Amino acid sequence: xxxxxxxxxxxxxxxxxxxxxxxxxxxxxxxxxxxxxxxxxxxxxxxxxxxxxxxxxxxxxxxxxxxxxxxxxxxxxxxxxxxxxxxxxxxxxxxxxxxxxxxxxxxxxxxxxxxxxxxxxxxxxxxxxxxxxxxxxxxxxxxxxxxxxxx
Numbered sequence: 001x002x003x004x005x006x007x008x009x010x011x012x013x014x015x016x017x018x019x020x021x022x023x024x025x026x027x028x029x030x031x032x033x034x035x036x037x038x039x040x041x042x043x044x045x046x047x048x049x050x051x052x053x054x055x056x057x058x059x060x061x062x063x064x065x066x067x068x069x070x071x072x073x074x075x076x077x078x079x080x081x082x083x084x085x086x087x088x089x090x091x092x093x094x095x096x097x098x099x100x101x102x103x104x105x106x107x108x109x110x111x112x113x114x115x116x117x118x119x120x121x122x123x124x125x126x127x128x129x130x131x132x133x134x135x136x137x138x139x140x141x142x143x144x145x146x147x148x149x150x151x
Contacts, residue, residue: 006074015081056089065101
């Protein structure tokens with residue numbers, strides 16, 4: 001499974017929000033538009049998941065995720081916040097990189113594989129630094145595409 005199979009280039013955005021709900025809304029907007037889904041339903045799915053505990057995994061990365069009935073397959077969005085957001089990450093540091101993942105309701109295997117792949121990709125400090133330094137969303141997508149192809 002490759003990340004570029006479920007992350008479209010038009011779902012990579014610069015995050016301007018300063019709160020968790022604002023960030024999640026910005027992440028969901030292009031996904032909803034590209035796939036004709038209800039934006040608020042996607043946002044609510046992520047907000048419900050965050051109530052269980054922050055998806056901020058540390059090192060400036062968060063992977064908000066959830067399952068949505070009726071999805072045809074995995075959907076994803078990526079956002080970068082240059083200043084960072086307090087996303088209650090496990091290391092207590094600001095979160096800069098947000099990878100939102102949505103899975104169909106009955107897709108535990110694909111959902112877990114995708115989460116593992118995303119986590120593995122963002123464990124690389126050089127890759128995270130390159131994403132933070134990328135000039136725009138198109139360059140971020142190309143970096144994800146290149147890194148994703150490496151393994």
